Structure formats: C-alpha cells, structure tokens
Amino acid sequence: MDESKRRNTRQKDAVRHALGEAIGFVSAQQLHLVLRNFGSTIGLATVYRALADLAASGDADALQSKDGELLYRACTTDHHHHLICRACGKTIEIEAERVEKWADEVAKEHGFTQPTHTIDIFGTCLSCQ
Amino acid sequence: MDESKRRNTRQKDAVRHALGEAIGFVSAQQLHLVLRNFGSTIGLATVYRALADLAASGDADALQSKDGELLYRACTTDHHHHLICRACGKTIEIEAERVEKWADEVAKEHGFTQPTHTIDIFGTCLSCQ
DNA sequence: TTCTTATTGACAATCGTTATCAATAAGCGG
C-alpha cells in the first residue's frame, strides 16, 4: 500500500483510541471485544490490520506473550523497553541507554550489522505479591 | 507427571540428539521433518512433547520467532542470551553479566520481585550481508 | 517373563492470525 494513498477511517481511529485507553498490553482479540462492547461493529480482521499498521508506523509496540499471542501497547516515547508484572500486566516503560549501547556493541563485535534487540523484564509487582 | 517415574525412550533421545546437531534455533516442525528424513517414525506430537520437556528441565532454551513459532536450541551453559542472524539464523551465545545485574536492579527499584528477563539481539551476520 | 502404566503416534480439535472477496465509503476532480 502506497503511504500517500492511505485513508483515515473511523475504524482506525477507534482502534487507536481504544489502544490508548488500555492499560498495559492488550491483544487484538481483547481490543476487538472491547470495541464491540462499546457498540462498534468493527470486524476482527480490521483490528488486526489497524494494529499491524500502528506497529509498523511506530505508534504502537508489539511483543509476543508466552503463549504466542501478539500483544500491543500505545507507544509514547521513541524507543524503550518494559518492566511487566506477570500477574496483572502492569507495565512500566524503562530507559536503557546503557543497554542499548551494549547491544549495539555486541553485535558489532561479531560483525553483525543493522542490530535490533528485544529486552523485557518480568516480575511480580508490589500489589500482586 | 512425577519426575521420578519418567522413562527414557529412544524417541526422546532422538530429539535430544537431533537438537544437539542442529545449528542455531530450530522449530519442532523442522526437527520432526529431519527425524523423518533419517528414517525415524517419530510423531509430531512426540517431538513437541520432548522439546517442551527439554526446555522445562533446562536442557534447551526456547524463544519465539517473529511469526509466533516456538524455536528451540540445545543449551550448554546455564544462563545466557543470543545474538541471532536474521537471515540465516546463526546464533552466538553471549555473556551479559552487566545486563543481568541491570535487569534485576531495575526490577527491584520498582518493587518487582522474582525478576526474569528476555534479551535477544538480532542483526545480519557477515556472510549474509 | 509378566504386569503396570508412562509414552507413543495418528488424528482431531483448538486458537491466533491471515487471505479472500463482495460491499462500502474516503477523498479526489469536476
């Protein structure tokens, strides 16, 4: 799809908005359910498409849950990582400049180019212990 | 299943061995195909079960590929992370003591207990550029 | 060897995600 020919639809806005309201990471299926409960007639496939678009354009970030589900979250800052409660899903965005550098260095040391990385920390938060 | 009543079977050994021979991460399906090509009559479900066991007992580690497939790799050292070529899948085990500490500290700072983490670095290796 | 039961393997079932495709509607030019 040519970026210049992308259209704005009420469905995409709905997904963007619902994702913004959500706390922590949510799956496409959860989001779809929420939207339907609010009276939207949006289709499941459309939610998947909208989320994939948001992730591709950097407005959301995605991670894989332990059981293979794709989870999304509205993204505020540019690049960051997450500290996630494994019980309630509460998520804290963390700065990791030191680690960013370390990751890029390790890649370079071994001759790997265009390094990217995934770093997530899981734990049990205060209110869930 | 009670750990003390676990039996050793030629199928489990076959999976263990095939995983040891494999370079980088492999999926259960790939491993099943390889075993069948070598004349084994092992079932797909058995490969899944054996790999899950190996991962649970710490003899293999698992990660999720970008498209949701579970990938396994024979595990030599205790705890480590990976530098993975996104083209050919070549994998280098990396030490990350500094980062281990950092991850635990970040968790503790926010009151999170029992911290675990996932750290993987992706890049394009020399021979794939 | 015999017996118990963990394990196997073929297959069905499940679940998340993606492809298909006719119907709809965004946004352009007039």
Next chain:
DNA sequence: CCGCTTATTGATAACGATTGTCAATAAGAA
C-alpha cells in the same frame, strides 16, 4: 454537491502451529 476510483471494511474461510484424545505400544520394576 456529484460521481468515480479504489482503499478499506467485515464476514467468513483458510491456514499454520500447537495441544488434546485415546487406543496401542513398550520401559522398567517385580
């Protein structure tokens, strides 16, 4: 505002990875 083009939608089918089912098999103890 009116058509027209075509990106987008939504229902549903298809897909692929994984897990459950269950009768048949075989490990390992007696």
